[in-house]
Amino acid sequence: DTQMTQSPSSLSASVGDRVTITCRASQTIGTNLNWYQQKQGKAPKLLIYGASSLQSGVPSRFSGSGSGTDFTLTINTLQLEDFATYYCQQSYSARTFGQGTKVEIK
Amino acid sequence: QVQLVQSGAEVKKPGASVKVSCKASGYTFTSYDMNWVRQATGQGLEWMGWMNPNSGDTGYAQKFQGRVTMTRDTSISTAYLELSSLRSEDTALYYCARSMLGTGVYFDYWGQGALVTVSS
Numbered sequence: 001d002t003q004m005t006q007s008p009s010s011l012s013a014s015v016g017d018r019v020t021i022t023c024r025a026s027q028t029i030g031t032n033l034n035w036y037q038q039k040q041g042k043a044p045k046l047l048i049y050g051a052s053s054l055q056s057g058v059p060s061r062f063s064g065s066g067s068g069t070d071f072t073l074t075i076n077t078l079q080l081e082d083f084a085t086y087y088c089q090q091s092y093s094a095r096t097f098g099q100g101t102k103v104e105i106k
Numbered sequence: 107q108v109q110l111v112q113s114g115a116e117v118k119k120p121g122a123s124v125k126v127s128c129k130a131s132g133y134t135f136t137s138y139d140m141n142w143v144r145q146a147t148g149q150g151l152e153w154m155g156w157m158n159p160n161s162g163d164t165g166y167a168q169k170f171q172g173r174v175t176m177t178r179d180t181s182i183s184t185a186y187l188e189l190s191s192l193r194s195e196d197t198a199l200y201y202c203a204r205s206m207l208g209t210g211v212y213f214d215y216w217g218q219g220a221l222v223t224v225s226s
Contacts, residue, residue, distance in 0.1 A: 001168065030210075031209060031210065032209075032211070033210070034210065034212040034213075036151075043201055043203075043216035043217065043218060044203075045216075046212055046213060046214050049206075049208065049210065049212040049214075050210050050212075051209075053209060055214070087151055089153075089213075091211035091212065092210070094165070094167060095141070095153040095156075096153060097152070097153065098150070099150045100150045100151075
């Protein structure tokens with residue numbers, strides 16, 4: 001199975017900050033990498049698919065990059081509504097999620 | 107609008123089975139795969155498997171092989187997840203999620219989740 005490792009597991013940031021979350025795959029997965037946002041008590045929401053494509057309706061301050069084994073989710077100008085947990089997910093070999101990164105208010 | 111509406115909470119004893127439903131609306135049910143993802147309280151997301159509602163083909167995560175069955179009833183646009191030989195570690199919120207095939211496979215719509223509690 002392809003393992004996905006996110007870092008950091010949690011971070012504290014302020015409104016207006018730029019936040020970067022990384023995701024590393026245990027084997028090369030091309031660009032078969034997606035990012036989700038999950039708020040407390042809610043189902044996950046798709047943000048980025050195919051490593052860098054923005055899902056319809058998602059604000060442009062979210063962006064994704066990477067290929068192969070190393071990927072990044074960037075949130076530019078963090079907003080109050082962005083405090084949540086973020087998960088990466090690969091679809092190259094079955095489907096597996098990273099362990100999540102919780103973005104908290106500093 | 108696309109909606110996935112799941113069945114309600116269940117309480118089961120260890121060793122029992124549970125069947126959770128996911129009713130789809132707002133799109134052609136047989137045109138998109140359905141996946142199941144679970145999340146224990148305070149934990150991360152765990153993919154369980156997928157089903158093609160058109161053919162009935164399925165693919166299960168290795169961890170659940172032999173204990174999970176995914177089925178569907180196309181006449182009512184509903185997918186089902188059945189998990190058997192339940193143990194306390196199966197206590198979790200179970201989500202259905204539609205998958206799109208584009209640049210890879212991704213989950214674009216999710217149900218609200220169905221809580222399954224396994225307790226003696």
